[in-house]
Amino acid sequence: MNKPLNETVLAYHERTKHHFDRYARGPAHINWNAQPDAFRRYAGAARFELPLVADTLASTYVDLYQPGAIAPQPMTLNNVAALLELSLGISAWKQYGDNRWALRCNPSSGNLHPTEGYLVLPNMTDMPAGVYHYLSHDHVLEQRGIFKQKGTEILEAALSSGRFLIGLTSIPWREAWKYGERGFRYCQHDIGHAIAALRYAAATLGWKVQLLDNWADTEISLTLGLEQHEDFDSTEREMPEVMLCINAQNDILPYSRGLTGRLLGNSIVPAITDIRWVGKANVLDPHHHYEWPIIDTVLDATVKPATEETNWTAPPLPPLLPIECKSRAADLIRQRRSAQRFETITPLSLKGFYRLLDSTLPRNGATPWDVFPHLPRIHLILFVHKVAGLSPGLYILLRRDGIEDNLRAALQHEHFLWSKPKKCPEYLHFYQLVQGEAQNVALQISCHQEIAADSAFSLGMLAEFEASLKKGPWGYRQLFWEAGIVGQVLYLEAEALGVRGTGIGCYFDDAVHSLLGLTGTRYQSMYHFTIGTPLHDKRLQTLPPYAHLQNRE
Template identity: 50%
Template sequence: MNVAAAPAATPAEVAIAYHERTKHSLKRYAAGPETLDWDGQPDPFRQFAGAARTELPLLADQLDTVYADLFVPGAVAPAPLSLAAVSTLLELSVGLTAWKELGPDRWAVRANPSSGNLHPTETYVIAQNVPALPSGLHHYACRDHVLELRCPSAEAESAAAGRLWIGLSSIHWREAWKYGERAFRYCQLDTGHAVAAFRYAAAALGWRAQLVRGLDSAALAALLGLDRAEDFPGAEREEPELLIAIDADPGAAFVADALPALDRAHWTGTANVLDRHPMYRWPVIDEVARATRVTQATAAPPPQAGPDYPPRLPPATARAAGVILGRRSAQRFEAKYHMPRETFWSLLDALLPRAVAPFDVWERPAALHPIVFVHKVEGLESGLYALPRLPAAGDVLRSLLRDDFEWTRPEGCPAHLPLYRLVRNDARGVIRTLSCHQAIAGDSCFSLGMLATFDEAMAGGAEHYRYLFWEAGMIGQALYLEAEAAGLRGTGIGCYFDDDFHHLLGLQGRQFQSMYHFTVGRPMTDARIVSSPAYPGRKA
């Protein structure tokens, strides 16, 4: 008797199976390492030995751009595209911001946050006709704030206008070393944080940014040199993520995918090994990575009219560089502090999908919608709230969430802010439990979980699994900077009990899934931690 073989799983089915497999729950955690050798932590800094280096000046702290002007089109005059400006862009997005020490431990803090401060994201720069910077593909070595030339341009230097692109990749092992199978999720969140970080940095220079859609994953890997096995002998490979086009002259015509040709006969540099003795292997990460790669490049989706939200009027008068370079992840919160209500409104208002930084880099309709646990906001009742970022999502959520939810507008809420109270209660203990028993979720002023229109997104292809995390990371980056600008702090929460959170809301099936959690409050500082400059001995 012949039995037909089961049909192979589609890429979307592989991604969905991974998502289900890597959920934490009150009954069990997703598969991860049973022990950690902290002395054997992977090297957080990739370098390419033998590549020519261009040292970058440290100028970001001299930038006078006001943080509030990042959200006003035309408020910041475009900086000329130069080595100094490229350096500032990198310093404000993926550069080091400080070194920290506690006892025998020393670690770096960066402008872009990362799960567990493990930083799987690597940055590449493609430059053409930028004064004082060799044209070609460079790797950004953030520890030393230098560019390593991996492949020169095949096009002659000219007086034509300069052009710039940023490529991002992920080293999965950096996260998997600590987080096991769930690491792919965190790598994708970190990519989203980095996209938003670059968009904020570009806005501070008066520049625009947009994602390049004209490359599939294989083409991007070839462009960034990630497919060159000979350049990674025994070293951890990098997964291509995306390419960002930087428009340094918003008044001129700009073609995002008009990439310069590289001289592919002259690659230089060999990647360093990050972990010589890995203790575990997580093959499911490679499976979901393969399944979610872009296999066919597509054009950017046509613009879609969204809600006509009024312009943002952030109260922050601080310099953008001060906010960005001062961003930190909170470790503990003052449990008795209450946030002013106007600050709370402003933080949520920053998450609406306006055509300004950071969300104008994202050309897709908003797919993430926060469910907010309000703990301590002056003049606002504690309880559970919903912030559907698109009206249609609000209608669907109302039909799927619990029947006994109120869906009432809180008193004093700005008319344009789509915030709805679902239930009045003190949910600090509930969200602490759902956040893998982490105190920061309950001690904060508010916490939130980001629900994604999961089934709808996955119907568009497996690569949308990555896109959902990227959008979630962008929302997280907005919360980080808005909290910092308000004199508060935030922190991302990647460990939470997925389906238990869904059940609390009355959700069934996969129409909505939570992709990321976040929490904001007033931080408590640890006086034992000593801080030192990011680049000691370096001058502007």
């Protein structure tokens, strides 16, 4: 059964590659004055205003990586508000002339934000049990689902004290409006970024997060009210992506139903039979000038059923390389930006560079990798331009043990050096493949974007593609999630070093593979990224994130 679905995934992936002589199918022109509404709202739903409290959190960024450094905070409305403010909330507004747009803590391709967040809350002080949609613009929870007595009892029995659920969804039209058929890819990148953003935000409160990867998409959809089709515009599908369990008790979940103690979807879904749905979703774009049926095809092909739990555990590693950063975690999370340009002179320190690489390695119980219970399938191909003490060239970082022989055989260039730099930490599987200037190549394969060449270094994320699809076509989505988590780590780590990163979704896929001597689809490039010293555009004005709420009562 999986074979034809995997073939659909492979066909989509091939069809949506960029090439030197043509780009993936997208709109012929873009009217920036008519882009989709950046904010989902539910007319008729009760609104619960949330306090803006992130400024009260004293935990530092370094604290996030120190087990026990932050005492678990109680599950209160204030702390739930802080979690949302630092994960899916607005971080700033930018203004240029008459144009004004919001930035958020969770980055998005093209700042289009297809990701929506929903909460499933038990009874709390000042907040009744229900299914809520988070509206970041107003920093409010809209109550979509009102549990009746039986539904509340089922929910309370399934969720022990101090725990609640957050579901993430995607609205593909928001990305397809600009990026056409490649939009599905970017929706999945954004889910990975959002998962990591939630994990970092939870860490500021001393909370843990579990990814409930055993749930079926239908269970997520039922729980979040996405099956109430009359409440949504039929041309703007909202798709279930992932369910997360937030644990304010910071202990092991007491569920014995599964191998690793993850809450099963069938323990929550029965509560939905005793719920009343309220509110109608706004129309994001009344004029769909282009349609991309291939996105619906791949959406249907990658629907995930209920699955067995994964039990992969990261191997023991030395402590993460230290960093000199005194920033509060909340400040650093909200200052994250995508760099638009880099200056071409200042090198990145070797110490900082190795810290960046080290932070992408999964560590047992460490933020944010403890949220992703899967064997790492993403490895980094690096174009090093300006790193002090490191010769420019092409490098590779292997993010797990046991893959080196396979990759050495797959990267079919006899002249690759596979040379470990002298000052590289022993446990980093980091090798130089080619020595020499790499800026022109980085520029060319990243759709001729100068940010890939002017930075200290750029990279491509190389995925174990075929191996990931063996478990099912939904593995395609999870590859992008892993790449997005790596991207979010790099974003925050760059800020902590005093530099800046930028995700790159536009690159020439097969040009990367050709550069590495790869053939077939065993390995595929999934995402690019670049880090360097940013140049700031002084024409842009930065405004506070929630100044527009100062007068609300």
